[in-house]
Amino acid sequence: MAGRELTKAMEQAIISLLSSVHTSEDAKRVQDAGVTEACFAGAMHYWEALQYIYGRIRKGKQISKSYLKRQHDVTLIAGDDPRLYAREVVFGTALAQVDDITADVQEELLDPSDQPAFYEAVRKARNLLRDIACATPNGQQVGGRSVTYTTPGSLVMPPPQKWLVKGFIPDKWATFLYGRGGVAKSGLAVMLAVCVAAGEPFLGVPTAKGKVLYIDWEADEEAFRTVINRVANTIGVDISQGLSSIRYRRLYGPLNEYLDDIIEECEDEGISLVIIDSFGFSMSGQDTTAQPDVTAQMTRLAKIPAATLIIDHIGKQGRGEDGPFGSVYKHAASRWMWWLQAVSGEDEKCPDGENKPGIFVRMANTKHNIAAKQKDIFLHLTWDDIFAPDKMHVKQVKREEVPESLAGIIKETGEVELSGNTNDFIRAVRSIYGQTGKAATKDDMVAILKVNVKTVTSIAQKLNKLGMIQLVDIPHGEGPGRPGQGYLEAGAIVDIDTTDAARKV
Known part of the structure; x- marks a missing residue:
């Protein structure tokens, strides 16, 4: 106009x-x-x-x-x-x-x-x-508009957090389900889709029945339908007449090209859950390690008017407790995450001394800003036929029943006992060093953690006293002056290039 x-x-x-x-x-x-x-x-x-x-x-x-x-x-x-x-x-x-x-x-x-x-x-x-x-x-308030609290009752406590699956999938927010290849991410995601669509419990927890949209960049509709049949056979859902509460989309371009159509479909069809398989492929042509590209993608995902489950990966040398592969902003922008790890029961013996068919999976709640950290979940997955299985058997087991290497992957001391901001601080320092070979600066931490400089300094001093990070000097790029302070994880090589970091100090 x-x-x-x-x-x-x-x-x-x-x-x-x-x-x-x-x-x-x-x-x-x-x-x-x-x-x-x-x-x-x-x-x-x-x-x-x-x-x-x-x-x-x-x-x-x-x-x-x-x-x-x-x-x-x-x-x-x-x-x-x-x-x-x-x-x-x-x-x-x-x-x-x-x-x-x-x-x-x-x-x-x-x-x-x-x-x-x-x-x-x-x-x-x-x-x-x-x-x-x-x-x-x-x-609702439109984006960017300030909310004021000037009338009686304007600060009343909001309703409790709603869940599609309590403790697993929060309503309204995005949940990451990530891990290396072969840990049954997609299989469990399809199982979740069927459970929500049919109103069946997921891993023993009741679901809020609703419509599901599965958006796939990795496989095709026939592969999806194959897994649905296995899951339906496993949990006893009759799909002989179809399952009207599940919708499937196979996409070949980046999410941003289809976002408006997806939003419209969610609104018109009353979609409760959208599953993104997977984050990396949804960013086709963009850099999953670059902060601008990742934050833009997270903003797009936040526009989807439904709960979202985002399947993602970690690199070959990645540490799952740090979050999925790519920019640390992916972890910082999410509110709820599950890390999946798996070992083969045929390759590693269980504590009873026996090798068992299938794989053992551990689900760890590595990001938990919405509710208290959930306990680790251990699963034993088996198939009734190696080449053409009709069922995917999923059984919850105790920690004492899984191979020792899986039971001990996540340490139960140290990081898990720290506060959310402190954990995010360590992850950010580790991620920046891993991607750039440089120390994290105060400006980096202020931007990632969204806190002030005083808070960054306080967290850094605490972690330094605990022996978990090093405080290193970053010289000014030009002229005299006191050096700035940078942060490295304990044990990281101190002799690093600080040219780019120096410009920020």
């Missing part, structure tokens, strides 16, 4: 809107209706007038009509219910935006130069139309 002149009807609706906002409840109704700065394109003095009104209401002071007239050229009139005028303003803005969007792509839609150009114009229009002015869904 930039450069567009307001119609008389639209200008009258805006003035009526401004005249009807008197209380914090009025202001909330206007915001919930979807009124944003975009609604005032071409007439920003009205937007500035609305911000003045909001400010006076927040301060509990009277709105000055003479000030509005003098500073913003706004003459208030008698106002009624602000919701009526807000809806009119938002709808008028949406109509204008649609006009602009269709004008931009009209030529390629009506007289396309070729098929790719036509479909690119359709994709562009669809993506732009998703962002047109509209009411905020369910009264």
Whole structure:
């Protein structure tokens, strides 16, 4: 709408809107209706007038009509219910935006130069139309808008965290399920999908029945259907007539090319759980070790209006307790993670001295910001036929029943006894050194942990006293001055290149 002149009807609706906002409840109704700065394109003095009104209401002071007239050229009139005028303003803005969007792509839609150009114009229009002015869904705050707590009850305790599978998969948030190849990540993910879709318990825990969308970059629909049949046979779910609560998508390009379609499908079909298989392939053409690419992908995933299970990997030399392969920001941005490790029962003896068929899997809750850390889960997976199994048998077992190498992979002292920020500090230091060969700087830690410099210094001193990190000097890149402080994990090589780090100090 930039450069567009307001119609008389639209200008009258805006003035009526401004005249009807008197209380914090009025202001909330206007915001919930979807009124944003975009609604005032071409007439920003009205937007500035609305911000003045909001400010006076927040301060509990009277709105000055003479000030509005003098500073913003706004003459208030008698106002009624602000919701009526807000809806009119938002709808008028949406109509204008649609006009602009269709004008931009009209030529390629009506007289396309070729098929790719036509479909690119359709994709562009669809993506732009998703962002047109509209009411905020369910009264939620739009992204980037500050929330204030100025009315009684505005700080009431939110409802308890909801779960699709209590202790395993939180509702609304993303959960990572990661590990090396061959640890049954996809098999367990499909089992979870069937359990949620059919309302069956997952690993003995009740599920909240709902629709599931499985998005696959690694296999194909036939392979997916094969695993579904094995899982259904295992848990006793009849799929002879289909299973309408499961949907499958095979994608070949990066997630960002399909995100709008996925969001629309989730909203239209009432999807409860989206499974991403896998994170790395969903970033096709992007760098999973680069902070900008990873944070952008995490932002995209957060837009999916359902709980998400993200399957991911660790490198050959990766340490699973550090989180999945790639940028440390992947771990920092997530709230809930499960690390899967596995050993072959045929290659390693169990404590009873016997070799057993199949694999033993250990699930460790390595990130747990939503609830208390869950206990490790041990599973024994077997198949009734090596080449064409009809069933995937999944049995929960005790720690004492699995091979010793699996039972002892995660140390039960040290890191697990530290606070969340302290653990994240160590992981970040280790990850930065592993990826760059350089010490982490204070700026690095402030950005990753989202805390202030004082907190970073306090954590660093604590870990240094515990002998878990080294404090190293990073010289200034130019001129004299005291060296900055960098951080390395205990035992890391101190003789490192600090040229890039020095520029940050």
